[in-house]
Every structure is written in structure tokens, then in C-alpha cells.
Amino acid sequence: MAARRTVSAKTASPEKAARLRASAKARSGPTAREARSLERRQAILDAALEEFSARGFEATRLDDVAKRAKIAKGTIYLYFRDKESLFQELIRDMLTPIIGTIQNVGAIEAPLAVLADRLVDMFVREVFETRRKDVIRLMITEGRRFPKIAEFYYREVLSHIIAAVRAILRRAAARGEVSAALADFPQILVAPGLVAIVWSGLFDRFEPLDVRAMMKTHVELLLASRKAS
Amino acid sequence: MAARRTVSAKTASPEKAARLRASAKARSGPTAREARSLERRQAILDAALEEFSARGFEATRLDDVAKRAKIAKGTIYLYFRDKESLFQELIRDMLTPIIGTIQNVGAIEAPLAVLADRLVDMFVREVFETRRKDVIRLMITEGRRFPKIAEFYYREVLSHIIAAVRAILRRAAARGEVSAALADFPQILVAPGLVAIVWSGLFDRFEPLDVRAMMKTHVELLLASRKAS
Amino acid sequence: MAARRTVSAKTASPEKAARLRASAKARSGPTAREARSLERRQAILDAALEEFSARGFEATRLDDVAKRAKIAKGTIYLYFRDKESLFQELIRDMLTPIIGTIQNVGAIEAPLAVLADRLVDMFVREVFETRRKDVIRLMITEGRRFPKIAEFYYREVLSHIIAAVRAILRRAAARGEVSAALADFPQILVAPGLVAIVWSGLFDRFEPLDVRAMMKTHVELLLASRKAS
Amino acid sequence: MAARRTVSAKTASPEKAARLRASAKARSGPTAREARSLERRQAILDAALEEFSARGFEATRLDDVAKRAKIAKGTIYLYFRDKESLFQELIRDMLTPIIGTIQNVGAIEAPLAVLADRLVDMFVREVFETRRKDVIRLMITEGRRFPKIAEFYYREVLSHIIAAVRAILRRAAARGEVSAALADFPQILVAPGLVAIVWSGLFDRFEPLDVRAMMKTHVELLLASRKAS
């Protein structure tokens, strides 16, 4: 019976969705409706990502999102409080799965050369060649107008990435694999990734950019600096 | 009479403005009106930059731009065809002065260490601590929705910067000052600058970033790599 | 099977409900379901009265009515054709029981002083301190938009009240208990009752009104006028 | 110059309108635009009264108000913040002129018979046969949903009317013209007026009511009661 009210207007929220997903796995009961509900929600999120990415938050019409998701306009409001909620939950939903992954990264012990390779590879395959790239782009383009989202991203994702990368760099520097200075600005390591995302959206049609090669090159250059210090 | 129509509704365009500026310098006639007109135009552009930066293109109301520029809403249309034109001319106007400057940079002969220092310094003083930072940010955040502007930026600014930086790097690599690989991706050199601009708008309140230090560190690391290769 | 359709969507109407009530008394068959149905209907009406009174017809959401009645929104449509029907039947249902009562009032023989006292008392206890007050208020506030309801109220309730009161006043005047003029405007006798209902909804929080005292005073003043004429 | 900003979006308010009216009288300058503005505002208010009276607040579409006032929908928002403001200012505007009039009424010295006659006459001519009747009706029908308006009406209008009537009745009672009890419930004196307004909107088509006659009769009956007490 509780499941009946799982997704309801005005209250549809990440927690509810999570609960729904959980209950869907835990029980065997009337999963049909729940599954359908989850599908719908996802269809809306997919359509929203597409539209928000193409037009930006303000210029996106919920009408178009609905059309793309093949549902009626009003249906969106059964799953999200309003346009802003849709946007925020979209970003949250896309970023949340990463959070857990990052935590462990910092603990891995391996030569920096190996780790860095792995990180680059992960970024390219898990972010750049994914819709997550679009989410990051949305963070960049719309973040200023959604301080809460920026904060969420910083607290839950970015700060952890930075901490993890910093930990790795510290240990690598201690081992003499890289200059200690790099650990002061872990952002440097990720900078080309950001450039790639921005570039791909704006200038790829004029001059394509081989992201993986660029990032690899960057890492190699930084690693080469060890012998200098 | 001709002067009167120099800047007029529906036709106000960069060329006209340029012509106006030119004529203002060349002749001695009724410059007063022209000067006033130019001032107005500038006031509108200043206000527009402020508003567009704070809210983004779509969310900016011309009403607010007018209020900030201390003119009537309708007056904007005497200087710019429409909101989009205002935006595009704003970006063009802000970027144009840079264009000439860049051309020469590539020709300068000096050790990379010196040049790089100078470039970093220039970026921080001429871009990052300037409203130009906001223009770059606008390019990043709104560029996708204004392909023409992205193209203009690429053709007139970015491609030249990249070419100049690449030339510098090539010569530096030839002299053994830096790895030749870097010349393949001049974007790497600028990447921290982009990170800085994005970061400053989104996360500075959580964790301030010392842009100059970061860029310096980056350059030093890259330069250190020469001994390795 | 027939019983099943007794109260059904699209056709649920006062007659049906009446028939249902009748059949419920007359027979002994599957009354359980009928009783439940009647209960539901009543729960909806109760909730509707509450909501309509608080917000008015237009501003009332059937969603809220359903929530208050602890049923699903769709269920309302099993008992009432639409929102308007619900409203009209609500008023009809609340007023109908009065109809019979009124008919007899006019026939009662007693000194006006006694009758008037009884009327005031009845009004206060049976109307003013009851939800019927809210129904009257709804008649007043929404009546213009529901001419049918206004007509029903006039034909079935008001005209009878007026006729009854007029009869009483005529006889009282004949007995010299009150001025004959009062019989021309029986509305005068009820006027304070109306004032009380309107006042209670709007101004009681600023200045409470003792309805019973006011009505008593009014009646006494009118009765006192007999000696003058 | 100040006049230029007299009526502006988002700020159009009673004070502004008042200032506008004032300045229109005080100066001789560019009254043309001001006059037009005032006309527009009035046209909107007239149309709004018509529509609100016919359909009630919620059911009224601003589209219809605009159509009736022969302006564009958006224009309404140049004069009123939103639908609710339009409604509230409508009522305020219609009631305000009465306020001053009432203050003096209580001070008039004359036999109650004369005063009462005058009051009835005033009510019929100034309220009942005027659009003010509709405003009062709106107060009655919508007042509950607009506590502020109800409060305004009570503080600025009703309480003064009651005080004035009470003062009159006290003096009349002292002179033996009427029972002292009436002064406890001045509402009684006005009750038929309220009945008339309600009746006229709902039941006039079934049974017309001679308001003046009813009120006269009522007054006479009350006055007649003096000999009894």
C-alpha cells in the first residue's frame, strides 16, 4: 500500500525515487506500475538532458521535453515539482553514481603513471563519451544561476575528486614520481578535461580535438617534470 | 543629414559603429552628437555585459539593461537590432581589441620561460582581472546557442591564439626548452586559465583559487619536462 | 447485479441516491454494499462542503475534496457527474430536509411573540450553529453563478419560508400583535439572520456579533411597534 | 520629469494613482498622457467590476477584462501588479469616496425619522442604484478569500458606519424616539439593505423586491417601537 504513494505530485523527489528503486528490487509484488513509473521518470530525465543541453535551462520549453519524452506536459509535474526541480534532480541523478566511485580512487596504491593512465581512461570512457559530459557542461553553463547545484556538485563530487587526486599526488611526490608543487593545484591535472568538454561543444566543428591524446600528453609532460626537481 | 542616420534603428551594426568612430576622428563637424551617440552605445554595452554575466542571455531583461544604462527601453533598439544582436555585438566589441595584439605575440623571440611568464601575467591582468573574463565566460556559457559567435570567436581570436602559442612552442621545443609534444596541444597551456574562469564563477565561495599561482606552477611543471625528453 | 449499478458513474444523481436510500430500507438483500456506497457519498459531500466553504467553488480542488474524504480523486466521479454536479447536489442535499419542516411552520397557531421566539431559536440552533449556515453562505456567494441552484433554493425553500412567515404575520397583524406592513416584507424578519451569516464569515474576528441577542432584539422591536399603529 | 514615471509596471498602486490625479489637477503641463493613463486605468477597473461581478474573482479571466476594456492583456499589468491587486484596488477605489461622507453623518442633528429617511434615500441612490452595489456584493461573496480587503472594509467603512449609526441611535433613544436596545445592534438598521443586495442578485427574476419600500417600512416599524418601551 505504501508503494502506491511512492511517486506522487508535489512530492516526487530523489528520496522517493530512490525508495522506489529500492522497493522494486526488494519485493516481488505489483512491480509493474513501479517499473512503469521509473521508466517514465527516466524518459523525462533523458528528454530533459537533451533539451537542456541543446538550449540551456531558460530557453528549454517543458513542452518540448514532454514531446521528446512522449508524454503529456502535465505528466512532468507528477514526477518533478517544477522546471527547476527537474533540472536539479537531473544533475543530481547523473552525478550521484559517480560519488561512490571517487571515494575509493584516492586509496589505490600504484605508480602515478599507471594511476594517471587509468584516470584519463576513466574520464574519457565514463564522462566524455557519455551523457555525463553534457551534465558537466550544464554545471558549467548554468551553475551560476543554481548556487545550490553548484554547492552540491562541489561538496559531493568536486571536493572529493580534488581530495583524492591530491592524496595520489602527495604520495607520488613522496616517491619522487612528480613535482610536489602539483599537489597544491590538483585542478591542473583535470584542466584539460574541462577544456575538452568546453571545446567539444563550441569548436569541434572547426577543429576537432583528440581528447584522449591531449590528456595523455598532458600527463606525460607532468610526469616528466619529476626529473627536473 | 547623413550623420544623423549614422546610427539608426534596424541598421545599427558594428560597421556603422566603426564608421561612426572613424568619422568622429577624421572630421571636425557636429561631433558632439556623434560622441553622445557613441557614449550611449557604450553605456548600453556596459550594462548589457553586467546583466548578461549575472543572469545569462535568456534570463536577462532588456528592461534591466535599459535601467542600468539609464536610458529608455526603446532606445536600445536605436542602437541594436534586437536582443541577440546586442549580445553578439557585445562579444564582438569586447574581443576585437585583442585580435591585433595576439598576431604579434607569436613573433616575439625570447626564452619560453620568459614568454610564458609574460603570457600568464597578461592573461591575469588583461583578462582575468577584467570584464573580459566575463566575456569569455559568456562565450563558454552561451556559445552553443550562438554558433555565429562561437565561429567568430574561433576564427578571429582562438585560432590565432592557438597558432601563436603553437609557433612559440615549436621554436621552444627546437631549442630544447620544452617537449615537442606540447606543441600538438597548445590548449594544454591555456587550460588552467579556463579552469580559473569557470572555477571563479562557481566555486570560489567554497574554495578560493589563486589563479596566478596555479598558472605559474603549471608553466613551471611543463618547462621542467624538457630535461626528461 | 442491478444493485451494482444503483450508484454508477455518469448517472449518479439525487434520484438514484434517493432510490438507493429507499431500497436500503425496503429490502434486506446485499445492503452492506449499498450502505458503504451511501457512506462514501456522504463522506464526499461532507468534504466538499468543508472545502467549498473555505475556498469557494472555483478555488476548490477536487483533489483536496478527495483527500479530505479519504478516497481517490477518481471515485468522486463515480458518485457525481462533475464538479458542478457535486456542488449542486451538495446544496440540494443539505436543503432538502428543511423543506418539509417549513411547510408546517405556517400552520402553527400561537401568539407571534411565542412563534418568533421559536423561529429565532430554530434559526440559531438549526442553521447558524450548523453546517447549514455554510450552505446558506454558499448560496449567497456562489448563487449568481448557478442560476439553477438559486432557482431551486427559491422555489423549494425560500418561497415557502416567505409564504409561511407571511401567513404568520398576517394572522398576527389581524390579532393586532404586529403592524400589518410587516407582512408585506417578510424578508425584514429574516434580515438579521442573513446579516449574521455574512458578518460571521467576514468580520467576527474584528467584532464578534451575538446573533441570538441581535435577532431577539429585532423581534422585540418589531413586536413593540404594534402599539404604535 | 517625475510625472513620467507616475504609472509604471510593478509599482502601479493606489498611491501612485492618487499622486497622478493630484498632479493632473495641480499643473498645466503634459496632462495629455496623464489623462490617457487615468482613463485607461478606469477602463480596466470598469471592465474588471463588470467581469468580477458576473463571474466572481476566480472564474474571471483577465483576457475578458482586457477585451472588455479594449486593451491588450499585458496592459493590465502596467496598471496593476496582478489579478489580486486589480481586485483589491477595485474595491478600495470604489469604497474610498464613501469614507469621508460617512464621518459626518453621525454628527448631524435631526429627528431620527428625518435622518433615517435620509439614510435610506442615500443608500438607495448612492449604493443600490449604483455600481457600488456590485462592490458590496463582491465584498460579501469574495471577502472571505481576501482577509485584507475585509479588514480594510471593516476598518475604513463598516466600523465608521456602525459608529455613526450608533451615535445617531443613542441620541434618538435619549430623546425617546426609539428603543435604546436598537443602539446595541446598529446592524439591524442596515440589515434590509444587505438583504436587498443579496436578493437582487439571486432572486429578483423570480420575485422583484422594492428595496426602498422595504427599508422605509422597516424604519417605520422600528420607530414605532418607541411608544412601547
Place this chain on the structure above:
DNA sequence: GATGAATGAGGGTTCATTCAT
């Protein structure tokens, strides 16, 4: 019968653009 998810028409409000002054 009962449910509540889904629908989509409708309306309040905003704001780029126009135009009479």
C-alpha cells in the same frame, strides 16, 4: 467499484518588440 497516473486545455504572467508622441 476504486484507484491514481495521465492527459491537455486553460489562464496568469512575463517580456521582447513596436510605435505614437
Place this chain on the structure above:
DNA sequence: TATGAATGAACCCTCATTCAT
């Protein structure tokens, strides 16, 4: 030229009503 009142298309959001389960 400059103004700002006026316009009306566009869009978010609500909610009565329907319908598959």
C-alpha cells in the same frame, strides 16, 4: 532621437476529467 506605454506571443503551471489496471 528618445521615450515608455502598449502589444501579444509565449510559456509555466494547475486541475478537472479520463481511463487503464
